[in-house]
Amino acid sequence: MATEIFNKQKTIDLRKKHIGPSCKIFFGHDPIKIVRASGQYMYNEKNEQYLDCINNVAHVGHSHPEVVRAGAEQMKLLNTNSRFLHDNLVQYAQRLQATLPQKLSVCYFVNSGSEANDLALRLAWQHTGHKDIITLDHAYHGHVSSLIQISPYKFHQLPQPQNSEHVHVAPSPDIYRGKYREDHPDPATAYADEVKDIIGKAHAKGRKIAAFIAESLQSCGGQVIPPVGYFQKVAQHVRNAGGIFIVDEVQVGFGRVGTHFWAFQLQGEDFVPDIVTMGKPIGNGHPMSCVVTTKEVAESFMASGMEYFNTFGGNPVSCAIGLAVLDVIKKEDLQGNALRVGGYLTEQLEKLKERHPLIGDIRGCGLFIGVELVKDQIKRTPATAEAQDVIYRLKEQRILLSTDGPNRNVLKFKPPMCFTTEDSDLVVDKMDQILTDIEKALDLGLAASKDTQDMQSKRKGFLEDNGHELCPNGTSDLHHIPKSNKKQRTK
Amino acid sequence: MDLLNTNTRFLHDNIVQYADRLSATLPKKLCVFYFLNSGSEANDLALRLARQYTENQDIIVLDHAYHGHLTSLIDISPYKFRKLEGQKEWVHVAPLPDTYRGLYRQDHPDPAQAYADTVKDLIDEVHQKGRKIAALFVESLPSVAGQIIFPNGYLPKIAKYVRDAGGVFVADEIQTGFGRVGSHFWAFQLHGEDFCPDIVTMGKPIGNGHPLSCVVTTEEIAGAFTANRVEYFNTFGGNPVSCAIGLAVLDVIEKEDLRGNAVRVGSHLKKLLKQLQCKHPIIGDVRGVGFFLGLELVKDRVTLTPATEEAALLIKRMKEKHILLSTDGPWESVVKFKPPMCFSIEDAERLVEQIDLILTEFEEAAQQEEKKK
Numbered sequence: 001m002a003t004e005i006f007n008k009q010k011t012i013d014l015r016k017k018h019i020g021p022s023c024k025i026f027f028g029h030d031p032i033k034i035v036r037a038s039g040q041y042m043y044n045e046k047n048e049q050y051l052d053c054i055n056n057v058a059h060v061g062h063s064h065p066e067v068v069r070a071g072a073e074q075m076k077l078l079n080t081n082s083r084f085l086h087d088n089l090v091q092y093a094q095r096l097q098a099t100l101p102q103k104l105s106v107c108y109f110v111n112s113g114s115e116a117n118d119l120a121l122r123l124a125w126q127h128t129g130h131k132d133i134i135t136l137d138h139a140y141h142g143h144v145s146s147l148i149q150i151s152p153y154k155f156h157q158l159p160q161p162q163n164s165e166h167v168h169v170a171p172s173p174d175i176y177r178g179k180y181r182e183d184h185p186d187p188a189t190a191y192a193d194e195v196k197d198i199i200g201k202a203h204a205k206g207r208k209i210a211a212f213i214a215e216s217l218q219s220c221g222g223q224v225i226p227p228v229g230y231f232q233k234v235a236q237h238v239r240n241a242g243g244i245f246i247v248d249e250v251q252v253g254f255g256r257v258g259t260h261f262w263a264f265q266l267q268g269e270d271f272v273p274d275i276v277t278m279g280k281p282i283g284n285g286h287p288m289s290c291v292v293t294t295k296e297v298a299e300s301f302m303a304s305g306m307e308y309f310n311t312f313g314g315n316p317v318s319c320a321i322g323l324a325v326l327d328v329i330k331k332e333d334l335q336g337n338a339l340r341v342g343g344y345l346t347e348q349l350e351k352l353k354e355r356h357p358l359i360g361d362i363r364g365c366g367l368f369i370g371v372e373l374v375k376d377q378i379k380r381t382p383a384t385a386e387a388q389d390v391i392y393r394l395k396e397q398r399i400l401l402s403t404d405g406p407n408r409n410v411l412k413f414k415p416p417m418c419f420t421t422e423d424s425d426l427v428v429d430k431m432d433q434i435l436t437d438i439e440k441a442l443d444l445g446l447a448a449s450k451d452t453q454d455m456q457s458k459r460k461g462f463l464e465d466n467g468h469e470l471c472p473n474g475t476s477d478l479h480h481i482p483k484s485n486k487k488q489r490t491k
Numbered sequence: 492m493d494l495l496n497t498n499t500r501f502l503h504d505n506i507v508q509y510a511d512r513l514s515a516t517l518p519k520k521l522c523v524f525y526f527l528n529s530g531s532e533a534n535d536l537a538l539r540l541a542r543q544y545t546e547n548q549d550i551i552v553l554d555h556a557y558h559g560h561l562t563s564l565i566d567i568s569p570y571k572f573r574k575l576e577g578q579k580e581w582v583h584v585a586p587l588p589d590t591y592r593g594l595y596r597q598d599h600p601d602p603a604q605a606y607a608d609t610v611k612d613l614i615d616e617v618h619q620k621g622r623k624i625a626a627l628f629v630e631s632l633p634s635v636a637g638q639i640i641f642p643n644g645y646l647p648k649i650a651k652y653v654r655d656a657g658g659v660f661v662a663d664e665i666q667t668g669f670g671r672v673g674s675h676f677w678a679f680q681l682h683g684e685d686f687c688p689d690i691v692t693m694g695k696p697i698g699n700g701h702p703l704s705c706v707v708t709t710e711e712i713a714g715a716f717t718a719n720r721v722e723y724f725n726t727f728g729g730n731p732v733s734c735a736i737g738l739a740v741l742d743v744i745e746k747e748d749l750r751g752n753a754v755r756v757g758s759h760l761k762k763l764l765k766q767l768q769c770k771h772p773i774i775g776d777v778r779g780v781g782f783f784l785g786l787e788l789v790k791d792r793v794t795l796t797p798a799t800e801e802a803a804l805l806i807k808r809m810k811e812k813h814i815l816l817s818t819d820g821p822w823e824s825v826v827k828f829k830p831p832m833c834f835s836i837e838d839a840e841r842l843v844e845q846i847d848l849i850l851t852e853f854e855e856a857a858q859q860e861e862k863k864k
Contacts, residue, residue, distance in 0.1 A: 003494065005504040012502065018510035019499075020525040020713050022723035026500045033502035037495045055497060057726060068492040079700035111528040111702040112727055118561045143725060144535045145563035157721045280726055285496035287528040287702035287727035306574050310560060311695055312529055312702035 003035040004045050026402075027395055037062030040416040040423060042400070051399045051423055056368075056414035059254055059281030060328040067284045070324035074317045081311060082109070088319035095326050096290065099261045101272045106298040108291045109314030113250035113279030114142030116289040117213070119308075120246045120275045121146055123293055124211035127300035128242055132202055134195060134212040137172045138221035138406050141213065141248055150213060153220045153406075166207070168198045172218060173226040176361045176372060177380060191226075192233030199241045209243035211275075216263035219251040222405025223370025223412050225363050231267040244297065250279035250289070251368075255329055255417065258339030258366025266365060284325050288318040334417040338366035345369060345413065345424040352428060356435045358383055369413040372405070375442075382407030386438055393434045399427055496732045499526070500724070505734035512741050513707065516676045518687040523713035525706045526729030530665035530694030531559030533704040534628070536723075537661045537690045538563055540708055541626035544715040545657055549617055551610065551627045554587040555636035555821050558628060558663055567628055570635050583617055585610045585649075589639050591776040591787060592795055603641075607648035614656045624658035626690075631678035634666040637820030638785025638827050640778050646682045654689075659712065665694035665704070666783075670744055670832065673754035673781030681780065699740050703733045749832040753781035760784060760828065760839040767843060771850045773798055784828040786846075787820070797822035801853060808849045814842060 006014065011033060015025075025031045032050070036043040039061040042050045052058070060067065074088070082089060093107040110116050125131065133150050135141070140153035148154045149164045171179045173191040180187040199209055212234055218224035235245045252263040253276075260266060264273055274297060279289035301308070312318070329335060346364050349371060353359040360374030360383075373383035373390070387409040391401050404412050415423070499506060510524040527533050542548060550567050552558070557570040565571045566579050578584065586594045588606035595602040610627070617624060627649060633639040650660040667678035668691075675681060679688055689712060694704035716723070727733070744750065761779055764786055768774040775789035775798075788798035788805070802818045805826065809816050819827050830838070 005508055008502065011504055011507055014507035014511055015502065018507060018514060018522060018524050019729075020523050020708075020723060021717040022713070022721070023499055023525065023729070024722045024724065025502065031502050034495060034497060035503070037497060042495075042497070042501075058497065062497065063493055063495060065493075071492055112532065112725070114532065114725075115529060115561065122562060143723065144532065144561050145539060146561065154721065157719075159719055285727070285730060285732070287730075287733065304575060306571065308560065310529070310531075312700070315700060315702075317700070318702070 008033050008045055026400075027392070032395070032400075039064075040419050048398060051426060053399065053401045053413050053415040053419075053423075053427060055416060056251060056256065057280045057285050058416045059256075059284050060325055060332070060334060061416045061418040062285075064284060064324075064328060066328050067286075067321055067324045070320045071286065071317055074320035077316070079315050079317045081309075082314040083309070086316050086319075088316040088323065089314045092319040092322050095323060096278075096292065099326075100276065100292060103272060103294050104276060104292045106293050106295055108293075108308065108310075109318065110289050110291065110310050111287045111312050111318075112142075113248075113277065113289050114144045114147055115310070115313075116250065116277040116279055116291045117141045117246075117248060118144050118146050119291050120213070120248075120277050120293075121150075121211070123275060123291070123297050123301050124244050124246060126304055127297045128208070128210045128244060130208035130210035130242060132166045132168060132207050132209045132243075134168045134170055134198055134209060134238070134243075136214050136218065136221070137169050138218060138224075139172070139213075139215060140220035141215070141250075156406075168202060170195045170198055170212075172221055172224055173230050174218075174222065174224045175227055176363065177222075178224075188227040188229035189233060191230055192237065195234045196237045199237055203241070209238060209241045211244050211246050212238040213246040213248060215248040215251060216266070217252045217257070217365070217368055219368075219412065219414070220404050222372065222407075222410040223363060223368065225365060226267070228267055231264065231273075232271045235271065235273070244274035246275040246277065247273040248277050250277055251414070253278045254281045254325070255335030256281070256338055256366050256368050256414065258335060258342050261335065263365070263368070282325065283318060283321045286318060286321045287312075288322060290322075329417070332418070335366075337419075338417050341419050341421055341424060342366035342369065344421050345419075345428070348424055348428040352432055352435070355432075356439060358386060358435050358439055364413070367413065367415060367417060367419060370405075371411040371413070373409045373411065382409035384409045386442075387411060389438055390431065390434055393437075394427075394430060397430045397434075399430055401427070492732050494731070496730050498724075498726060499729040503731050503734075505731040505738065506729045509734040509737050509741075512738060513705065516741075517691070517707060520687060520709050521691060521707045523708055523710055525708075525723065525725075526733065527704045527706070527725050528702045528727050528733075529559075530663075530692065530704050531561045531564055532725070532728075533665070533692040533694055533706045534558045534661075534663060535561050535563050536706050537628070537663075537692050537708075538567070538626070540690055540706070540712050540716050541659050541661060543719065544712045545623075545625045545659060547623035547625040547657060549581045549583060549622050549624050549658075551583045551585055551613060551617075551624060551653065551658075553629060553633060553636070554584050556587075556628070556630060556633060557635040558630070581622070583613050585613050587633065587636055587639060588641050588645050589637070590642050591778070592637075603644035603648065606642065606645055607652065610649040611652045614652055618656070624653060624656045626659045626661050627653040628661045628663060630663040630666060631681075632667045632672070632780075632783055634783075634827065634829070635819050637787065637825040638779060638783065640780065641682075644682075646679065647686045650686065650688070659689035661690040661692065662688035663692050665692055666829070668693045669696045669740070670750035671696070671753060671782050671829065673750055673757050676750070678780075678783070697740065698733060698736045701733060701736045702727075703737055705737075744832070747833070750781075752834070753832055756834055756836055756839055757781040757784065759836055760834075760843070763839060763843040764846075767847055767850070770847070771854065773801060773850060773853065779828070782829060782832060782834060785820075786826040786828070788824050788826065797824035799824050802826060804853070805846070805849055808852075809845060812845050814845055 135150040141147045180190040247264045275293045349362045361372040373387045375381040387403045558564045595605040662679045690708045764777045776787040790796040
C-alpha cells in the first residue's frame with residue numbers, strides 16, 4: 001500500500017464529506033496526517049518524526065515486525081470462526097491464563113474493549129440474578145449503549161441527564177482531587193465505605209447489586225491510582241451483597257505498570273477479581289479483546305442454555321497476534337522497561353514539579369503516568385487552558401501527548417512500552433521550556449494576563465472560525481455543524 | 492500492518508478512500524460512515540443514531556430476528572430474547588413475512604400488503620400506548636429466521652409507515668451485503684431504485700474475516716448525533732489495516748466478478764435444488780437469490796411440519812462427506828447456503844448430488860420402516 005494517496009487537504013475534505021463528524025480528530029485546526037509508525041515514533045506525510053507518548057494501544061511498539069509477521073502468516077493460512085477447533089485459540093487462552101491468578105481460568109474472546117465490558121455485564125447479571133451495577137465517577141468503560149449507562153465520563157457530557165435506575169455512582173478514589181485526599185488517615189477504607197453506603201441505600205430500595213466495575217487505574221478519569229486496599233475492601237462489601245467484582249484492564253494491562261502484569265495486582269496478592277476485561281494493547285492495535293472469569297461465573301452463563309457466538313472473536317489470526325504480543329513482551333522485557341523508564345520519567349517529572357508551580361501532582365506506575373496541572377497549589381484549581389496549551393506546544397515540537405480527567409487538566413503518559421530514557425529526557429526538557437514560558441506569561445501581572453487572554457481569545461476565535469470546539473481530551477472537530485441540522489427529518 | 496496501524500484521531504488516506512469507495516456502491520444520500528469492529532457494534536451504533544435523531548425510544552423488529560450479542564441487541568433480537576430475558580416494553584415484534592410458513596402464504600392475493608399492514612397496525616398499537624417509534628430494524632434478508640425472501644413491495648411499504656410515524660429504517664446487511672445476492676451489491680437494492688434505508692449496517696463479509704464493520708447513514712442523522720457534542724471514538728474502528736483490507740475485498744469482488752459468479756452459480760444451484768424438490772417430498776421449499784439460498788425441509792408438504800431431526804441428520808451426513816452446511820430457522824429445519832463467493836458450478840453439482848443421495852437414503856430407510864409395520 002502506498003503511504004500517501006491523496007494530498008493532505010484532499011484527505012481532510014474527504015474526511016469531512018464521508019466520516020461521521022462525531023469522530024473527532026486531534027488538533028482539529030491543524031490535524032496531523034500519520035502515514036507510518038515504528039516503535040514509539042510516528043511519521044507524517046512529510047516524513048517528520050513525532051514522539052508518541054499517547055498510544056498505549058501500540059503496546060510493543062508500532063508495526064512491530066514480529067507481530068506483523070505472525071498476523072500475516074496466519075492470514076495466509078486460515079482465518080475463520082471459533083465453531084471449529086483450532087490450536088491458536090487454546091494456546092492463547094492457556095498463555096493468558098498463566099499470567100492471572102488460578103481461579104481466573106475461562107476466556108471469552110471478542111473484538112473490542114466495549115464488547116468485552118458488555119459481556120462482563122451480561123456474565124454478572126446472569127451469574128448473580130441481580131440487576132444493579134456500581135461504577136466509579138468519571139469512569140469510562142466503552143461506547144456501546146449498555147456501557148454508556150455505566151460511564152459517567154460519557155453520560156455527564158450529554159445535554160440531558162441520563163441516570164439509569166440500575167446504576168450507582170461511587171466517588172472516584174482520587175487522593176489528589178477526590179473526596180478523601182492524601183492527608184486523610186485511611187482513604188482506602190473511606191472510599192470503600194462510600195461503596196458500602198451505596199449498597200445499603202440500594203438494598204433499602206429493594207434493589208440488588210450484580211457487580212462493582214472499575215478500571216484498575218482510571219485513565220479518562222485522569223490517571224487515578226486507587227489507594228492500596230481499596231479494591232479488597234470494596235470486593236468484600238460487594239460479595240457480601242451477592243455481587244461480583246469486575247476489573248477493567250482495557251487501558252492498563254499487559255505489564256504497563258512495571259511491577260506487575262496486571263494493574264489490579266498493585267492492590268495486593270490477596271485481591272482477585274471475579275472478571276477481568278482486556279483490550280487495547282492486547283493485539284498491538286489489532287481489533288481484539290478478552291474477558292476472563294471463573295468457572296463458576298462461566299457455568300452460570302452457560303446454564304441459560306443460549307449460545308454465545310462472536311463472529312470474529314477468537315479467530316486464528318487474532319490469537320496468533322495475541323501470542324506474538326505476549327512473546328515480545330517477554331523477549332524484550334518490556335515490563336522491566338516500563339518499570340525502569342517509567343521510574344526514571346517519574347523521577348524527572350518530580351524534579352520538574354519542584355520548579356514549576358503549574359504542576360500540582362505527579363502520579364504513576366510504570367509507564368502509566370499523570371501530570372496534573374493547577375493554577376493554585378493549595379486550591380488545586382484545574383489549569384485546563386494551560387494543559388491544552390502544553391499539548392499544543394508539544395505538538396509543535398513534534399511530541400504527542402494528550403490530556404484527560406474531568407477538568408481536562410491531566411497530562412497523560414501511556415506510551416508504547418519501548419519508550420526510552422532518552423525519549424523521557426526529550427519530553428521533560430520540552431515540557432520544562434513550555435511550562436516556563438506559560439508560567440512567565442501568567443506571572444507578569446496585568447500585561448501578561450492580557451497577553452495570555454489575547455492568546456487564548458485568538459485561539460478561541462481561530463477555533464470558532466473553523467467551526468471547532470475543544471473536547472474533553474483535547475480532540476476537536478473538523479466539521480462545522482449548523483444548528484438547523486438537528487431537527488431535519490427524512491420523510 | 493508493516494507500515495502503520497493506529498486510530499482515527501489522526502488523518503489517514505485509507506479510511507477516506509475506503510469510505511469513498513463504499514459510498515460509490517450506495518445511494519447518494521447514504522454518505523456518512525462510521526467504522527467499527529463487529530456487526531454487533533455496528534447495530535448498537537445504529538440504535539444510538541436512530542434514538543438520537545428521532546428522540547424516540549421504541550424499536551420494531553421482525554419475529555426471529557437476530558441483530559447481535561450485545562445487551563442492547565439481545566433486547567431487539569427475538570431469536571435471542573425469547574429464550575433469555577424476555578421482551579422489553581420498548582420493543583415491538585412484527586410477524587415475519589415468510590410466505591412459505593408464515594401468517595400469509597403464497598396462496599394469499601397480496602402477502603406484501605398483508606404483512607405490511609401488520610407493521611402499520613403495530614405502529615398504531617404503539618401510539619395508543621403513548622409511545623413513539625425510533626426505528627424499524629430489518630435484516631435485508633433474514634438469515635437466522637430461515638433464509639427468508641420478502642414478498643415484493645413489503646420493505647418499501649413498511650419503510651413508509653415507519654417514516655410517517657417519525658422513525659427511521661435501519662437495514663441490517665451484515666449477513667447479506669457485498670454482492671451476495673448477485674443482481675445487486677446490497678440486498679436492500681432488490682426492492683427497487685427508489686428504496687433507500689436511513690441507516691445501513693455492514694459486517695461479516697466486509698473484511699473477509701478481519702474484525703471490521705461499518706454503519707453508513709445520511710448527513711441529517713449524522714448531524715443530529717454530533718449535535719450533543721459527545722465524541723464517538725472507537726479505538727480500533729477505521730484503522731489503516733482494517734481499511735486496507737476492506738479496500739482489497741472491494742477490489743477482489745470487482746476483479747474476480749464475484750457478483751456475476753453469484754448470479755451464475757447461484758441460479759444454477761437454485762435450479763438444481765428445485766429439481767431435487769420435485770424428486771424429494773421432504774423438500775418443502777427452495778428459495779433464495781444469488782448465493783443466499785435456503786432449503787426448507789418438512790415432514791409433510793400439507794401440514795408443513797418441520798423436519799428438524801432430518802435436517803440435523805442431513806448436515807451430519809454431509810459433514811461425513813466433507814461438505815459443511817448448517818441449518819437455521821425457528822425449528823432448525825432450513826438448510827442454509829451462503830458459501831464464499833468463489834463457489835463454483837462443480838461445487839454446486841457435487842453438493843446437490845450428495846444431498847440427493849442422502850435424501851434418497853432417508854426415503855429408502857423410511858420405506859423399510861413402513862414395510863416392517
